[in-house]
Amino acid sequence: MQLEAHPSAFPNAEFEQLMARYQQADPGAVAVLVERLSPQLYRFFASQLGNRADAEDMLQDTWMRIHRVRHTYRAGDPVLPWVYTIARRVRVDNYRKRIRISSRETSVDVLPEVPTRNDETSSLPSFEELVAVLPESQREVVTMLKVDGLSLEEIARVTSSTTGAVKQKAHRAYERLRKILERATKGPERTPPPQSASKGVAQ
Amino acid sequence: MTCREIDGVIGSHSGDSTLSREAAEHVAECESCRRLVKALDTGHTSLEPSESRLRQIQAAIKEDLRPVRPLASSGVFLLAFMLISLAVVAIGSLLLGVNGWNALSTIQRMTIFAALTASVFLLAISVVRQMAPGGKPSISPRLLLLGILAGLILATAVIFQVRHETAFVQDGLACLRTGMTYSMPAALLFWALLSRGAVLYPKLTGAAAGGFAGLIGVSVLEVGCPNLDLYHILVWHLGVILLSAIGGLSLGAAVDHFRRRSIRGHSRF
Numbered sequence: 515m516q517l518e519a520h521p522s523a524f525p526n527a528e529f530e531q532l533m534a535r536y537q538q539a540d541p542g543a544v545a546v547l548v549e550r551l552s553p554q555l556y557r558f559f560a561s562q563l564g565n566r567a568d569a570e571d572m573l574q575d576t577w578m579r580i581h582r583v584r585h586t587y588r589a590g591d592p593v594l595p596w597v598y599t600i601a602r603r604v605r606v607d608n609y610r611k612r613i614r615i616s617s618r619e620t621s622v623d624v625l626p627e628v629p630t631r632n633d634e635t636s637s638l639p640s641f642e643e644l645v646a647v648l649p650e651s652q653r654e655v656v657t658m659l660k661v662d663g664l665s666l667e668e669i670a671r672v673t674s675s676t677t678g679a680v681k682q683k684a685h686r687a688y689e690r691l692r693k694i695l696e697r698a699t700k701g702p703e704r705t706p707p708p709q710s711a712s713k714g715v716a717q
Numbered sequence: 718m719t720c721r722e723i724d725g726v727i728g729s730h731s732g733d734s735t736l737s738r739e740a741a742e743h744v745a746e747c748e749s750c751r752r753l754v755k756a757l758d759t760g761h762t763s764l765e766p767s768e769s770r771l772r773q774i775q776a777a778i779k780e781d782l783r784p785v786r787p788l789a790s791s792g793v794f795l796l797a798f799m800l801i802s803l804a805v806v807a808i809g810s811l812l813l814g815v816n817g818w819n820a821l822s823t824i825q826r827m828t829i830f831a832a833l834t835a836s837v838f839l840l841a842i843s844v845v846r847q848m849a850p851g852g853k854p855s856i857s858p859r860l861l862l863l864g865i866l867a868g869l870i871l872a873t874a875v876i877f878q879v880r881h882e883t884a885f886v887q888d889g890l891a892c893l894r895t896g897m898t899y900s901m902p903a904a905l906l907f908w909a910l911l912s913r914g915a916v917l918y919p920k921l922t923g924a925a926a927g928g929f930a931g932l933i934g935v936s937v938l939e940v941g942c943p944n945l946d947l948y949h950i951l952v953w954h955l956g957v958i959l960l961s962a963i964g965g966l967s968l969g970a971a972v973d974h975f976r977r978r979s980i981r982g983h984s985r986f
Binding site: 548569600 | 720721724725727749752753756757758764765766767770771773774775777778779781782783784785786787788790848849850851852853854855857914917918977
Protein backbone atom coordinates (compact mmCIF):
# COMPACT_ATOMS: atom_id res chain seq x y z
CA MET A 515 0.00 0.00 0.00
CA GLN A 516 1.31 3.40 -0.96
CA LEU A 517 0.49 6.63 0.82
CA GLU A 518 0.43 9.75 -1.28
CA ALA A 519 3.81 11.44 -1.80
CA HIS A 520 4.14 14.78 -0.06
CA PRO A 521 4.94 18.09 -1.64
CA SER A 522 7.62 18.57 1.00
CA ALA A 523 9.64 15.80 -0.64
CA PHE A 524 11.76 18.67 -2.04
CA PRO A 525 15.11 18.29 -0.23
CA ASN A 526 15.56 20.57 2.76
CA ALA A 527 19.14 21.41 1.75
CA GLU A 528 17.88 22.88 -1.51
CA PHE A 529 15.36 25.03 0.35
CA GLU A 530 18.19 26.24 2.58
CA GLN A 531 20.27 27.18 -0.45
CA LEU A 532 17.32 28.95 -2.02
CA MET A 533 16.72 30.91 1.17
CA ALA A 534 20.36 31.98 1.24
CA ARG A 535 20.06 33.16 -2.36
CA TYR A 536 16.79 34.93 -1.57
CA GLN A 537 18.57 36.83 1.20
CA GLN A 538 21.14 37.87 -1.40
CA ALA A 539 18.30 39.23 -3.61
CA ASP A 540 18.39 36.51 -6.27
CA PRO A 541 15.10 36.81 -8.22
CA GLY A 542 15.46 33.25 -9.52
CA ALA A 543 15.42 31.91 -5.96
CA VAL A 544 12.28 33.93 -5.23
CA ALA A 545 10.48 32.42 -8.20
CA VAL A 546 11.41 28.86 -7.23
CA LEU A 547 10.53 29.35 -3.56
CA VAL A 548 7.14 30.88 -4.33
CA GLU A 549 6.36 28.10 -6.81
CA ARG A 550 7.47 25.30 -4.52
CA LEU A 551 6.13 26.49 -1.20
CA SER A 552 2.89 28.21 -2.22
CA PRO A 553 0.83 25.08 -2.99
CA GLN A 554 1.73 23.64 0.43
CA LEU A 555 0.97 26.88 2.22
CA TYR A 556 -2.25 27.31 0.30
CA ARG A 557 -3.39 23.84 1.38
CA PHE A 558 -2.39 24.65 4.96
CA PHE A 559 -4.86 27.55 4.90
CA ALA A 560 -7.55 26.05 2.66
CA SER A 561 -7.75 22.72 4.52
CA GLN A 562 -8.43 24.50 7.75
CA LEU A 563 -10.61 27.32 6.46
CA GLY A 564 -12.69 25.69 3.76
CA ASN A 565 -12.68 29.07 2.01
CA ARG A 566 -10.33 29.33 -0.94
CA ALA A 567 -10.51 33.06 -1.51
CA ASP A 568 -9.42 33.68 2.07
CA ALA A 569 -6.72 31.06 1.69
CA GLU A 570 -5.26 32.95 -1.29
CA ASP A 571 -5.33 36.22 0.64
CA MET A 572 -3.54 34.59 3.55
CA LEU A 573 -1.02 33.04 1.19
CA GLN A 574 -0.26 36.50 -0.16
CA ASP A 575 -0.06 37.94 3.34
CA THR A 576 2.30 35.15 4.39
CA TRP A 577 4.67 35.90 1.52
CA MET A 578 4.64 39.59 2.38
CA ARG A 579 5.65 38.77 5.94
CA ILE A 580 8.23 36.24 4.83
CA HIS A 581 9.71 38.94 2.63
CA ARG A 582 9.73 41.47 5.46
CA VAL A 583 11.46 39.13 7.94
CA ARG A 584 13.62 37.16 5.49
CA HIS A 585 16.73 38.27 7.35
CA THR A 586 15.62 36.22 10.39
CA TYR A 587 16.23 32.96 8.56
CA ARG A 588 19.57 31.58 9.72
CA ALA A 589 21.65 29.45 7.36
CA GLY A 590 21.51 25.80 8.33
CA ASP A 591 18.15 26.00 10.09
CA PRO A 592 15.28 23.99 8.61
CA VAL A 593 13.23 26.18 6.26
CA LEU A 594 9.77 24.67 6.66
CA PRO A 595 9.35 25.35 10.41
CA TRP A 596 10.50 28.93 9.78
CA VAL A 597 7.94 29.40 6.99
CA TYR A 598 5.09 27.68 8.82
CA THR A 599 5.61 29.62 12.03
CA ILE A 600 5.04 32.79 10.01
CA ALA A 601 2.06 31.23 8.19
CA ARG A 602 0.55 30.18 11.49
CA ARG A 603 0.85 33.72 12.80
CA VAL A 604 -0.90 35.02 9.67
CA ARG A 605 -3.74 32.57 10.28
CA VAL A 606 -4.10 33.69 13.91
CA ASP A 607 -4.15 37.36 12.87
CA ASN A 608 -6.68 36.64 10.15
CA TYR A 609 -8.89 34.79 12.60
CA ARG A 610 -8.83 37.74 15.00
CA LYS A 611 -9.60 40.13 12.17
CA ARG A 612 -12.61 38.00 11.20
CA ILE A 613 -13.82 37.99 14.78
CA ARG A 614 -13.53 41.79 14.91
CA ILE A 615 -15.39 42.17 11.63
CA SER A 616 -18.10 39.65 12.49
CA SER A 617 -18.70 41.33 15.83
CA ARG A 618 -19.52 44.55 13.93
CA GLU A 619 -21.70 42.91 11.31
CA THR A 620 -25.22 41.58 11.57
CA SER A 621 -25.92 38.06 10.43
CA VAL A 622 -26.70 37.75 6.73
CA ASP A 623 -27.17 33.98 6.79
CA VAL A 624 -24.39 33.22 4.33
CA LEU A 625 -23.95 29.51 3.94
CA PRO A 626 -20.41 28.24 4.46
CA GLU A 627 -18.61 27.21 1.32
CA VAL A 628 -18.66 23.42 1.10
CA PRO A 629 -15.44 22.07 -0.35
CA THR A 630 -15.76 20.16 -3.58
CA ARG A 631 -15.45 16.41 -3.27
CA ASN A 632 -12.76 14.62 -5.22
CA ASP A 633 -14.65 11.40 -5.49
CA GLU A 634 -18.38 11.86 -5.39
CA THR A 635 -19.00 8.14 -5.32
CA SER A 636 -16.97 7.63 -2.19
CA SER A 637 -18.84 7.17 1.04
CA LEU A 638 -15.99 8.80 2.96
CA PRO A 639 -16.07 12.49 3.85
CA SER A 640 -13.40 14.64 2.18
CA PHE A 641 -10.27 15.59 4.10
CA GLU A 642 -11.58 19.11 4.76
CA GLU A 643 -14.94 17.85 6.01
CA LEU A 644 -13.21 15.31 8.15
CA VAL A 645 -10.75 17.59 9.90
CA ALA A 646 -13.36 20.31 10.33
CA VAL A 647 -14.83 18.43 13.28
CA LEU A 648 -11.52 18.27 15.13
CA PRO A 649 -10.52 20.77 17.81
CA GLU A 650 -8.32 23.52 16.36
CA SER A 651 -5.01 22.29 17.79
CA GLN A 652 -5.59 18.73 16.53
CA ARG A 653 -6.78 19.95 13.13
CA GLU A 654 -3.65 22.03 12.77
CA VAL A 655 -1.37 19.09 13.60
CA VAL A 656 -3.17 16.67 11.26
CA THR A 657 -3.12 19.24 8.44
CA MET A 658 0.59 19.91 8.85
CA LEU A 659 1.32 16.18 8.99
CA LYS A 660 -0.89 14.98 6.18
CA VAL A 661 -1.33 17.94 3.86
CA ASP A 662 1.96 19.76 4.25
CA GLY A 663 4.10 16.75 5.01
CA LEU A 664 5.92 18.26 7.96
CA SER A 665 7.62 15.89 10.37
CA LEU A 666 6.72 15.68 14.06
CA GLU A 667 9.90 17.57 14.94
CA GLU A 668 9.13 20.34 12.46
CA ILE A 669 5.58 20.71 13.80
CA ALA A 670 6.96 20.87 17.34
CA ARG A 671 9.11 23.83 16.25
CA VAL A 672 6.20 25.55 14.50
CA THR A 673 3.85 25.16 17.46
CA SER A 674 6.54 25.79 20.12
CA SER A 675 5.79 22.47 21.77
CA THR A 676 7.47 19.10 22.13
CA THR A 677 7.50 16.17 19.72
CA GLY A 678 5.69 14.10 22.34
CA ALA A 679 2.91 16.65 22.63
CA VAL A 680 2.49 16.75 18.84
CA LYS A 681 2.42 12.93 18.69
CA GLN A 682 -0.22 12.87 21.41
CA LYS A 683 -2.39 15.41 19.59
CA ALA A 684 -2.12 13.43 16.35
CA HIS A 685 -3.06 10.21 18.13
CA ARG A 686 -6.09 11.81 19.76
CA ALA A 687 -7.14 13.24 16.41
CA TYR A 688 -6.86 9.86 14.70
CA GLU A 689 -8.87 8.20 17.47
CA ARG A 690 -11.60 10.75 16.97
CA LEU A 691 -11.48 10.43 13.19
CA ARG A 692 -11.80 6.65 13.39
CA LYS A 693 -15.03 7.05 15.32
CA ILE A 694 -16.34 9.66 12.88
CA LEU A 695 -15.47 7.51 9.89
CA GLU A 696 -17.15 4.53 11.46
CA ARG A 697 -20.34 6.52 11.96
CA ALA A 698 -20.08 8.01 8.46
CA THR A 699 -19.86 4.63 6.77
CA LYS A 700 -22.56 3.01 8.94
CA GLY A 701 -25.34 5.56 8.75
CA PRO A 702 -26.56 8.38 6.51
CA GLU A 703 -25.29 10.92 9.06
CA ARG A 704 -22.69 13.19 7.49
CA THR A 705 -19.94 15.17 9.11
CA PRO A 706 -20.64 18.90 9.11
CA PRO A 707 -18.85 21.25 6.69
CA PRO A 708 -15.89 23.29 7.98
CA GLN A 709 -16.85 26.00 10.42
CA SER A 710 -13.53 27.69 10.76
CA ALA A 711 -15.01 31.11 11.44
CA SER A 712 -16.66 29.87 14.60
CA LYS A 713 -13.69 27.94 15.91
CA GLY A 714 -10.85 29.12 18.02
CA VAL A 715 -7.34 29.37 16.67
CA ALA A 716 -4.56 28.00 18.77
CA GLN A 717 -1.74 30.44 19.29
CA MET B 718 0.87 -4.35 14.71
CA THR B 719 -1.87 -2.47 16.62
CA CYS B 720 -4.07 0.43 15.54
CA ARG B 721 -2.16 2.71 17.91
CA GLU B 722 1.11 1.76 16.24
CA ILE B 723 -0.48 2.52 12.88
CA ASP B 724 -1.28 6.01 14.22
CA GLY B 725 2.44 6.43 14.78
CA VAL B 726 3.22 5.27 11.24
CA ILE B 727 0.62 7.63 9.74
CA GLY B 728 1.81 10.47 11.89
CA SER B 729 5.53 10.15 11.36
CA HIS B 730 5.62 9.34 7.67
CA SER B 731 6.71 11.99 5.21
CA GLY B 732 8.18 12.20 1.76
CA ASP B 733 8.31 8.85 0.06
CA SER B 734 5.79 7.08 2.21
CA THR B 735 5.43 3.44 1.36
CA LEU B 736 4.02 1.57 4.36
CA SER B 737 6.18 -1.16 5.82
CA ARG B 738 5.06 -4.74 5.14
CA GLU B 739 3.78 -5.13 8.72
CA ALA B 740 1.84 -1.87 8.57
CA ALA B 741 0.43 -2.66 5.13
CA GLU B 742 -0.74 -6.06 6.37
CA HIS B 743 -2.49 -4.48 9.34
CA VAL B 744 -4.14 -1.81 7.19
CA ALA B 745 -5.34 -4.46 4.73
CA GLU B 746 -6.97 -6.43 7.54
CA CYS B 747 -8.25 -3.60 9.75
CA GLU B 748 -11.22 -1.73 8.31
CA SER B 749 -10.87 1.18 10.74
CA CYS B 750 -7.24 1.82 9.80
CA ARG B 751 -7.94 1.37 6.10
CA ARG B 752 -10.71 3.96 6.22
CA LEU B 753 -8.51 6.38 8.14
CA VAL B 754 -5.52 6.06 5.80
CA LYS B 755 -7.76 6.50 2.75
CA ALA B 756 -9.64 9.47 4.19
CA LEU B 757 -6.48 11.29 5.22
CA ASP B 758 -4.92 10.87 1.80
CA THR B 759 -7.95 11.98 -0.18
CA GLY B 760 -8.84 15.32 -1.59
CA HIS B 761 -6.31 17.82 -0.37
CA THR B 762 -3.70 17.53 -3.13
CA SER B 763 -6.15 18.97 -5.66
CA LEU B 764 -6.04 22.34 -3.88
CA GLU B 765 -3.82 24.79 -5.75
CA PRO B 766 -3.50 28.58 -5.63
CA SER B 767 -4.27 30.40 -8.87
CA GLU B 768 -1.43 31.14 -11.26
CA SER B 769 -2.33 34.82 -11.36
CA ARG B 770 -2.01 35.10 -7.59
CA LEU B 771 1.40 33.42 -7.66
CA ARG B 772 2.59 35.82 -10.35
CA GLN B 773 1.30 38.75 -8.28
CA ILE B 774 3.24 37.52 -5.24
CA GLN B 775 6.44 36.99 -7.21
CA ALA B 776 6.16 40.41 -8.85
CA ALA B 777 5.56 42.16 -5.52
CA ILE B 778 8.57 40.47 -3.90
CA LYS B 779 10.86 41.11 -6.85
CA GLU B 780 9.89 44.76 -6.89
CA ASP B 781 11.23 45.16 -3.37
CA LEU B 782 14.14 42.72 -3.58
CA ARG B 783 17.31 43.89 -1.82
CA PRO B 784 20.09 41.91 -0.16
CA VAL B 785 19.68 41.53 3.60
CA ARG B 786 22.12 40.64 6.35
CA PRO B 787 20.99 37.45 8.14
CA LEU B 788 20.29 37.59 11.84
CA ALA B 789 23.33 37.03 14.06
CA SER B 790 23.47 33.81 16.08
CA SER B 791 21.55 33.42 19.35
CA GLY B 792 24.86 33.45 21.23
CA VAL B 793 25.66 36.96 20.00
CA PHE B 794 22.27 38.25 21.14
CA LEU B 795 22.57 36.47 24.47
CA LEU B 796 25.95 38.11 25.01
CA ALA B 797 24.52 41.52 24.09
CA PHE B 798 21.64 41.04 26.57
CA MET B 799 24.06 40.10 29.34
CA LEU B 800 26.38 43.02 28.61
CA ILE B 801 23.49 45.51 28.70
CA SER B 802 22.30 43.99 32.00
CA LEU B 803 25.75 44.20 33.56
CA ALA B 804 26.29 47.75 32.31
CA VAL B 805 22.98 49.01 33.76
CA VAL B 806 23.56 47.33 37.13
CA ALA B 807 27.13 48.68 37.25
CA ILE B 808 25.99 52.24 36.47
CA GLY B 809 23.23 51.95 39.09
CA SER B 810 25.66 50.70 41.73
CA LEU B 811 28.06 53.55 40.96
CA LEU B 812 25.37 56.20 41.21
CA LEU B 813 23.36 54.77 44.13
CA GLY B 814 26.14 53.19 46.15
CA VAL B 815 26.22 49.68 47.61
CA ASN B 816 24.36 50.21 50.90
CA GLY B 817 21.94 47.41 50.09
CA TRP B 818 24.72 44.96 49.34
CA ASN B 819 26.42 45.83 52.64
CA ALA B 820 23.17 45.47 54.64
CA LEU B 821 22.49 41.95 53.35
CA SER B 822 23.74 38.87 55.20
CA THR B 823 25.83 36.37 53.24
CA ILE B 824 22.92 33.95 52.86
CA GLN B 825 20.56 36.71 51.74
CA ARG B 826 23.17 38.00 49.32
CA MET B 827 23.80 34.57 47.81
CA THR B 828 20.12 33.65 47.58
CA ILE B 829 18.78 36.84 46.08
CA PHE B 830 21.59 37.45 43.60
CA ALA B 831 21.73 33.79 42.53
CA ALA B 832 17.96 33.90 41.94
CA LEU B 833 18.21 37.17 40.00
CA THR B 834 21.15 35.98 37.87
CA ALA B 835 19.44 32.68 37.03
CA SER B 836 16.21 34.51 36.20
CA VAL B 837 17.97 36.99 33.92
CA PHE B 838 19.84 34.19 32.15
CA LEU B 839 16.78 31.97 31.63
CA LEU B 840 14.59 34.80 30.42
CA ALA B 841 17.31 36.02 28.06
CA ILE B 842 17.59 32.55 26.49
CA SER B 843 13.83 32.28 26.12
CA VAL B 844 13.47 35.74 24.60
CA VAL B 845 16.42 35.33 22.21
CA ARG B 846 14.95 32.07 20.90
CA GLN B 847 11.77 33.91 19.94
CA MET B 848 13.69 36.15 17.56
CA ALA B 849 13.86 33.71 14.67
CA PRO B 850 10.57 31.98 13.76
CA GLY B 851 10.52 28.19 14.04
CA GLY B 852 13.51 27.98 16.35
CA LYS B 853 14.18 25.24 18.84
CA PRO B 854 11.30 25.01 21.33
CA SER B 855 11.98 26.58 24.70
CA ILE B 856 9.90 27.57 27.71
CA SER B 857 7.44 30.28 26.74
CA PRO B 858 8.59 33.72 28.01
CA ARG B 859 5.08 34.21 29.41
CA LEU B 860 5.26 31.11 31.62
CA LEU B 861 8.86 31.80 32.49
CA LEU B 862 8.08 35.34 33.59
CA LEU B 863 5.29 34.12 35.86
CA GLY B 864 7.55 31.37 37.22
CA ILE B 865 10.35 33.85 37.87
CA LEU B 866 8.04 36.21 39.71
CA ALA B 867 6.67 33.36 41.83
CA GLY B 868 10.20 32.09 42.54
CA LEU B 869 11.46 35.53 43.57
CA ILE B 870 8.45 36.11 45.85
CA LEU B 871 9.08 32.75 47.50
CA ALA B 872 12.83 33.36 47.91
CA THR B 873 12.16 36.83 49.34
CA ALA B 874 9.54 35.50 51.76
CA VAL B 875 11.98 32.86 53.01
CA ILE B 876 15.09 35.02 53.54
CA PHE B 877 13.64 38.39 54.67
CA GLN B 878 11.64 39.23 57.81
CA VAL B 879 8.94 41.78 58.54
CA ARG B 880 10.43 44.91 60.16
CA HIS B 881 8.82 47.98 61.57
CA GLU B 882 8.55 50.68 58.91
CA THR B 883 7.51 54.27 59.49
CA ALA B 884 7.19 55.46 55.89
CA PHE B 885 6.16 52.37 53.95
CA VAL B 886 4.56 54.18 51.02
CA GLN B 887 6.93 57.14 50.87
CA ASP B 888 10.11 55.00 50.96
CA GLY B 889 8.49 52.48 48.69
CA LEU B 890 7.57 54.98 46.02
CA ALA B 891 11.13 56.31 46.03
CA CYS B 892 12.43 52.77 45.44
CA LEU B 893 9.86 52.11 42.72
CA ARG B 894 10.88 55.32 40.97
CA THR B 895 14.55 54.40 41.20
CA GLY B 896 13.92 50.88 39.93
CA MET B 897 11.91 52.18 36.98
CA THR B 898 14.58 54.78 36.20
CA TYR B 899 17.01 51.95 35.49
CA SER B 900 14.62 49.44 34.01
CA MET B 901 13.15 51.79 31.38
CA PRO B 902 16.36 52.53 29.47
CA ALA B 903 17.28 48.85 29.76
CA ALA B 904 13.87 47.92 28.31
CA LEU B 905 14.38 50.25 25.35
CA LEU B 906 17.80 48.76 24.65
CA PHE B 907 16.38 45.22 24.86
CA TRP B 908 13.52 46.16 22.56
CA ALA B 909 15.97 47.64 20.05
CA LEU B 910 17.83 44.32 20.04
CA LEU B 911 14.69 42.22 19.83
CA SER B 912 13.22 44.24 16.99
CA ARG B 913 16.08 42.99 14.82
CA GLY B 914 14.27 39.62 14.95
CA ALA B 915 10.89 38.67 13.53
CA VAL B 916 8.85 39.75 16.57
CA LEU B 917 5.83 37.69 15.53
CA TYR B 918 4.20 38.23 18.90
CA PRO B 919 4.96 41.87 19.83
CA LYS B 920 2.86 41.83 23.01
CA LEU B 921 4.59 38.75 24.35
CA THR B 922 7.99 40.06 23.31
CA GLY B 923 7.23 43.44 24.87
CA ALA B 924 6.12 41.89 28.15
CA ALA B 925 9.21 39.66 28.23
CA ALA B 926 11.57 42.57 27.44
CA GLY B 927 9.83 44.67 30.10
CA GLY B 928 10.01 41.87 32.65
CA PHE B 929 13.66 41.34 31.80
CA ALA B 930 14.37 45.03 32.28
CA GLY B 931 12.41 44.89 35.54
CA LEU B 932 14.80 42.22 36.78
CA ILE B 933 17.68 44.61 36.07
CA GLY B 934 15.86 47.36 37.99
CA VAL B 935 15.41 44.99 40.96
CA SER B 936 19.09 44.06 40.84
CA VAL B 937 20.04 47.75 41.04
CA LEU B 938 17.69 48.18 44.03
CA GLU B 939 19.05 45.13 45.84
CA VAL B 940 22.55 46.55 45.53
CA GLY B 941 21.58 50.09 46.51
CA CYS B 942 18.61 49.93 48.92
CA PRO B 943 19.41 49.10 52.58
CA ASN B 944 15.73 48.56 53.54
CA LEU B 945 15.37 44.84 54.35
CA ASP B 946 11.70 44.81 55.30
CA LEU B 947 9.93 41.87 53.67
CA TYR B 948 6.89 43.86 52.54
CA HIS B 949 9.03 46.69 51.20
CA ILE B 950 10.95 44.26 48.99
CA LEU B 951 7.87 42.30 47.95
CA VAL B 952 5.79 45.33 47.00
CA TRP B 953 8.21 48.04 45.90
CA HIS B 954 11.22 46.11 44.62
CA LEU B 955 9.47 43.20 42.91
CA GLY B 956 6.74 45.60 41.79
CA VAL B 957 9.31 47.00 39.36
CA ILE B 958 9.20 43.69 37.43
CA LEU B 959 5.42 43.75 37.23
CA LEU B 960 5.26 47.40 36.23
CA SER B 961 7.98 47.02 33.60
CA ALA B 962 6.29 43.91 32.16
CA ILE B 963 2.98 45.79 31.92
CA GLY B 964 4.79 48.72 30.26
CA GLY B 965 6.44 46.33 27.78
CA LEU B 966 3.12 44.66 27.07
CA SER B 967 1.53 48.03 26.30
CA LEU B 968 4.40 49.00 24.02
CA GLY B 969 4.12 45.64 22.28
CA ALA B 970 0.37 46.11 21.83
CA ALA B 971 0.96 49.52 20.27
CA VAL B 972 3.60 48.11 17.91
CA ASP B 973 1.26 45.25 16.99
CA HIS B 974 -1.52 47.68 16.21
CA PHE B 975 0.60 49.90 13.95
CA ARG B 976 2.21 46.91 12.25
CA ARG B 977 -1.18 45.42 11.36
CA ARG B 978 -2.23 48.70 9.82
CA SER B 979 1.00 48.83 7.85
CA ILE B 980 0.57 45.21 6.66
CA ARG B 981 -2.98 45.94 5.54
CA GLY B 982 -1.60 48.83 3.51
CA HIS B 983 1.18 46.75 1.96
CA SER B 984 -1.11 43.80 1.20
CA ARG B 985 -2.93 45.80 -1.42
CA PHE B 986 -0.54 45.11 -4.29
